[in-house]
Amino acid sequence: MSHIQKLLFIIALLSSSVAFGQLTEDPEDRRDQGKDPFKTQTVDGQPLPFSQRLRFGGGINGFRFGNPFSLGVSPVVGYQATERLIVGIGGTYNYTHYKAPYYTPTTYNQFGVRGFAMYEFIPSILPNLYLHGEVENSSIQVKDDQTSRSNSVGVTAPLVGLTYSQPISRRFGVNLTALYNLNYNDPQGVSQYIYGSPLVIRLSFF
Known part of the structure; x- marks a missing residue:
């Protein structure tokens, strides 16, 4: 050479x-x-690069204390598609337990997957405020604690609302989300036992 x-x-x-x-x-x-x-x-x-647009995290949701008791966790993977649009997927596990004497002792275990999109719609006025929409598909195991009988039902929940994100770094933030469950009055009535309200409040970190 x-x-x-x-x-x-x-x-x-x-x-x-x-x-x-x-x-x-x-x-x-x-x-x-x-x-x-x-x-x-x-x-x-x-x-x-693709890897630098990914955001990993999760959060807690469905928290109710007393009777019934309910608590859920939601891991999530987000992708910064544009400067104002975040899309992602996540999982959901929610545990709900109703106790006597006010209710028939019943345990609900919810396993779900969800896809979501968040769009920062007025950044010049309210930065970090996102329109939020998602679809959650869940399998719910219902157990009668008195008879030990159980069965499973499936529920799909479209949710719409807002997320406020407080950035900590470019790829991580604290997010407070308020969503409305459009399928709260599902024919099986399961959503009412799992969520307790059509309003879903979620605290997440990603």
């Missing part, structure tokens, strides 16, 4: 390294300029 070929090879290698560095440059650098970081691109306008 001649000296010219070696020089061209080194230049090409350095160029590739610089390009990679630009692609993965942290958008948080914009904070030094007094601006919010980009969510989908680097400071020089290059698109962020």
